[in-house]
Amino acid sequence: MSVLREIVMGSGLVSVLAVVAALVLGGLLIASTDERVGRTVGYLFARPTDFLSAFWKAATGSYAALFQGAVFNPREGFAPLLETLTVSTPLICAGLGVALAFRAGLFNIGAQGQIIIGGTLAAYAGFAWHLPAGLHLLLVIVLGVAGGAVWGGLVGYLKARTGAHEVILTIMFNYVALYLLDFLLNTSAFQRPGETNPISPRLDETAVYPALSGSRLHLGFLAAILLTVAVWWILNRSTVGFEFRAVGANPDAARTAGVDVGRATVLVMALAGALAGAAGVAQVAGTEKVLTTGVAASYGFDAITVALLGRSTPWGTFAAGLLFGAFRAGAVQMQIQTGTPIDIVLVVQSLIVLFIAAPPLVRSLFGLGRGARKRAAQAREGADQPATATTTGGNA
Amino acid sequence: MKLELQGISKAFGSFYANQDIDLTVEDGQIHCLLGENGAGKSTLMNVLYGLYEPTAGHILVDGKPVVFRGPGDAMAAGVGMVHQHFMLVPVFTVAENVALGAEATRGAGLLDLEVTRQRIREISAKYGFHVDPDALVEDLPVGVQQRVEIIKALVRDAKVLILDEPTAVLTPQETDELLDIMRQLKAAGTSIVFISHKLREVKAVSDVITVIRRGRVVGEAPPSAPPADLAAMMVGRPVSLTMDKAAAQPGESTFEVEDLTVTAPNGTKAVDGLSFRIARGEILAVAGVQGNGQTELTEAILGLQPHVSGSVRLEGRELLGRSVKEILRSGVGFVPEDRTVDGLVGSLSVAENLVLDLYDREPYARGLAMRPAEVRANAARRVEEFDIRTPSPEAAAGTLSGGNQQKVVMARELSRPLKLFIASQPTRGVDVGSIEFLHRRIVAERDGGTPVLIVSTELDEVHALADRIAVLYKGRLVGIVPAGTPREVLGLMMAGVTPDRAEAAATAREDALEDNGSDYDGGAL
Amino acid sequence: GCGAAPESSGPEASATDFTGCIVSDSGGFDDQSFNQSSYEGLKKAESDLGIEVKQAESKSNNDFATNLNGMVSAGCDLTVTVGFLLGDATKAAAEANPDSHFTIIDFAYEKPIENVKPIVYDTAQAAYLAGYAAAATSKTGKVATFGGMKIPTVTIFMDGFADGVEAYNKAKGKDVKLLGWNKKSQDGTFTGDFEKQDKGKQFTQNFLDQGADIVMPVAGPVGKGAGAALKQAKAAGKDVSLVWVDSDGYLTAPDYKDLMLTSVMKKMGEAVETVVKDDTEGKFSNEPYIGTLENDGVALAPFHDYESKVSEETKAELEQLKKDIIDGKITVTSQASPKK
Amino acid sequence: MSAAAPAATAPATASAAPVSWKVPATLSVLAAVALVVFGLFGSAQTAEFGISVSGDAFALPPVRVPGMATSLVLGVVMAALAAYSVRLKLAGRPTPGWAGPVFAVLFVFSFLVWVVASARTPSISLAGLIAGAVTLAVPLVFGSLSGVLCERSGVVNIAIEGQLLGGAFSAAIIASVTDSPALGLVAAALAGALVSMVLAAFSIRYLVNQIIVGVVLNVLVSGLTGFLFTTVMQEDPELFNSPGRLPIIEVPVLSAIPILGPILFKQSVVGYLMYAAVILVWVGLFKTRWGLRLRAVGEHPKAADTLGIKVNATRFWNVTLGGAIAGIGGSFFTLVAIDSFTKEISGGRGFIALAALIFGRWNPIGAFFAALLFGFADNLQAILTIIGTPVPSQFMAMMPYLVTVFAVAGLVGRSRPPAAEGIPYVKG
């Protein structure tokens, strides 16, 4: 809804300009460290065209590669787009988890740990048990989602019971989950027979998401779409979602209206964990098909940005997940083709988020200025984010 | 100091909150501003205090034009202001609040609070305030907080003191004391701009009255002008100042509170051994100064308070120990005292707020799924019925004006079959027209046979609605008196004096009180 | 910038049209460990043999397959992959592209793959010598080791080191203690990652507090933390030393060279370069390469500044031990040793 | 004057507070654990605690205590305390404030005796344990002080990690290029301040959600430093990544005091700065005009505004100052701990600092002790793996995080953040 409204309200243009501004800044950075540019700068005044063309080539070359890796290239057609969808799957799932919690006024930094626990259980079910197709995958999914739900729900429970701050709890639980996984991967139950490397056996063929032939895109992406719909339904059409939004925006009023805020806290954290758990499933049963300590990569943290960029709405998160997926997929190609360090993508990504979040800045950059502060104020009021969630200290 | 406002206009977008206002406050004068809700009084004062930049017009101090770029400038020029909503940092001590912005330091920026404490003691002694400089503001009763605000202005040597609705939260006694203080300040040469909706006070203390309507000055009046004339000037039409309702037809007592005790988190008993009953078709109004246990009483009935003992029975069923949801389901309607905190979720739509405590019941939900069509239909009905002024039912509730927000809460709570209706401050910050409407709805609920519990700090409202009046003081029931009990008696009861002694004292006071102060008893304005 | 412009800037001609590529694991090419060593080997091949080099750093495990596919489509003749984590991805890429060659560092397959050459190391052999040397040099009778994470390529160092200390104790009837690793329970002290260098420093400080005077960090960049702690202790007058791993620390971590008793070298760069060279000459084979003391794939680095501090007797014993290991008279065992 | 003026003070009818079972119950459970696990099932070995490190002026002999007996005695004392707390609860009175800390110290001691006595080598250096705890806490303390300043003035600071990392990077590169670690320190402060300024500008000027800005800044700084590390530093480490180290400055005589000497009088400039910063921020916040105004804009910006205080300027500069402090904390990694930069060298410590700041209830001293607790737990687990515990190393590594969860959930509970935190101030 907010995406649509944005376009209608003309901030779609601002979003495009934000991306442009970020790309330009990133391009400056790429070019400024490029070897050829460095050489031409030595005789900048003698022959400035060399410098400029080197500069232009460095920046556009990188971005062309990025595009080819993420969307389309002449050789493979739209195959890269499938890769983008693949990479965005865990981002969307975990992002939904963060967004859902955020709508209920909770800042869930714990997606990382929830992915790990979900992925661990899912993977174990996938390689240790041998079951018929269908049933096996179903069990993998259920266990993964349940694992994430428990890990998230535990935070919700502690918060509801003791008032401990969810930011502290989720940060700590991330570490605990990681070390737990590290421990498990050092036990023979999780290792390949005859090996001592901390890597699990491959999941059974019956336990993994079927993939689109010729690509890595797997059924987990469909799950991500379904989850987006589900989260949209929960938030906008269900009674629990109504509770979450009420609690998130004004816990006092919610309590007065008979909502059990403690129960809502546990429930929303469990659901958030379940979504992150689904991201874990997408990892082990979708792309990697094994369990290692790197199962969560940095998806749990990227999910925060994805959710916030998507203004914590389900479809916004979905779109932001796709955008980030495209960047990740493209970055790989960019690195291979032009040798541009992959870290630059992080820079461009974060610049885009900053610019998109601050329309007045973009407007003034492009000379579209009009009442910057006032519009920013309105944008903020219009944003679907609850006020309480913007503090690290709300004791909802 | 003489203060002149010449041709002041203040626009918010295309809306003019003040238009071409001229106002002169003479040296040592108490100048009163009257006007209904939203007339533009606070806006004008904020302009005067440098918080808003006027769209047009000048301010002159002792004949010389000045420009206030911020409150700092205004304070430097000798203008002090006590805001309608207190501007105190709750977690600071009195001394810290007073020092803020004009701190005494001992070199290197180190605070010298002793200097401030000394000043506070001096001022307290001079005007008879009893303020402990080291008390935390959040622990203080509102009356004392208000004195802190006044001290803040006096410490800064204010020559003109703006008091924006200072009496709204005070007991009659506290109000009298404040009026005394104002007279003393005036005697010491301070000019005062005084804003109040209560004609009794205005008439008692002011030297001159200016009436504002819809952002414009509509006239001046001497303090001797009859109240009905002043009210008509404010609203622009003749107003009936009394609420007429049929006598109550009480049935059996279905709501019984027995020995109710609520322990606050800090260990004090916020409600202490309270017992009373309310019959069907009867309104019991609880009067008392804010902070004497009214909040805790209503919250305890609704199941919002954690440490409660005693018994609360509705139609024979014990409510204590049940969840809020169960209590609401058993037919309790509840209007909390602060609509923005407890009554509404500002970022949700009006339609959603209208089902805030019904969202998971038929017809608004079936199982887990909500039914938006039903929610919308309900909203359309209530908006119509309660005349809620909103651009659309989908508008965020937080964007409505205060009066309309209150109507949303009332509409929600009165729109289902009730066995008990509880409302705290049902018309706080609401304009005359809406007050009339809401009061009629409450009385209608009573006449439908529902026991009604009203909590209000406005004696006018208590008088308008109550069939019986209970007064709370420090969590205890001082007494339950009949509807017609004079406000002086109630005032004394609100300070803890038992009804019989209060009656005696009130008679004595009445004789001492100034001229026509007591013949005017109603007046919701 | 106001130099003169060059007249023409033609592309550097490459000597061959061989493209050598490398895909890192998530440690990246500056991990000061196996990714970096392998990468440097490839870069050396670039300058020595004139091959073209492409590299792809993996940020996460998800990137492995993409990076490998990218390399194949970029026309790589030989792709180096680093670490056991890339095992599955390398296998998949190799099977899908039978005409391309691959070599994987620190991992060997149960069943050999036609076009993948595993490069593995029996690091414990060299670590054994280091453990012996450390035990013989320790004044306090306590030596220590710690790891970054508990993975076989790390613990194999610690196992060998432990055996070396044990061998010294047995030979001399001494009781030199090893802190930070218990070979029997296969557990010990780990900093938890390969990032927090200050933690490496603090851990080393703890070892010193517990009386150790020689420390072998097996933790990539975190090893620098150990160096820093020891340097500080030395400045405070303590007689402490460092055992470096992977490369000869005397050369690669010059900051700490005066602390460097020796290093347990695992010559990945050389191996990579050799494999590349062989491949350019058409001599690629999928025969696993196992670095041992015998083929000098692993080795104890020279003592450099410590030459005079290590007794001749010890040096002779180390020579003998090395010979015995090569001859198979001594077998250094570790769970993590490559299977022959 | 009104004759009937009642004394206008807060109604303070002291009566039975609703004392919760939380404290008595927690104490009872812990006392039982101490008695049974540490005492009855403890090892009878003698535990040895070194309290002097070589170099101390008056080297004290190590303290040796019999494991089981000591734990039993301590356990009995704890049980007595718990019983006292339960009795008070039954009488409707709260447990006195001193009981908690005393109990905590006893418990930690009992725990130490137990683990040390049951280790393979039952001996640890207490001095080293504590000194190491402080060392590990240094960046955390700086980070949480940054958080204190930002959040006390009303701006949520999730960007501590980015500030630490930015500080570490700039310190390394500037100190390398200029050959002056001191300049590196200045650069670190500037870099941290710069990160903070972006946070401040976006959240104050453009009213962007402060959490978004914080999260994104962490990614931005991580990407930027990673990129520059690869493209610049790695190209010529001699020139760009060899900052040299800030010296350890020993105060003669005092540094030789057992246990306290090394932590107070044998530190780098950054270490001393840490103590100075904690004290200065505390004094500044609670005893100066600056602090009063800072807290006012974080609690009730409108009130501050009506008193002529420039809310947004106050926020902006204090957020910037906070960033500078975190930046200095970041320089600890590259100028004190070791002397070079690598990617992600801050390793997530910004988030631990965030936790410490909340745990310490937005108070500099509280945050300091919270960070110290974390450092203590972290160092303790390291030492325990060194002396050989039967617990797997991964579980030992979890210890600091579990201790934090326990402390926050079991003992601290709800904490009250500055009221206006996270809410941009728009005038009028």
Ligand SMILES: Nc1ncnc2c1ncn2[C@@H]1O[C@H](COP(=O)(O)OP(=O)(O)OP(=O)(O)O)[C@@H](O)[C@H]1O
């Ligand atoms: N910041 C603002 N933006 C837009 N409109 C405003 C703003 N402040 C006040 N107004 C409008 O200006 C009018 C005057 O408001 P003001 O607060 O001055 O009324 P008032 O006379 O003090 O009323 P009350 O008796 O309720 O205090 C109202 O209609 C209000 O909605």
Ligand SMILES: Nc1ncnc2c1ncn2[C@@H]1O[C@H](COP(=O)(O)OP(=O)(O)OP(=O)(O)O)[C@@H](O)[C@H]1O
């Ligand atoms: N800050 C603001 N920005 C925009 N509109 C505002 C603002 N404040 C008030 N308004 C609008 O001004 C109108 C009047 O608001 P206000 O609450 O002051 O009215 P009021 O006259 O006091 O009404 P009521 O008597 O119902 O309380 C409302 O429509 C409200 O939406």
Ligand SMILES: [Mg+2]
């Ligand atoms: Mg109003």
Ligand SMILES: [Mg+2]
């Ligand atoms: Mg007003």
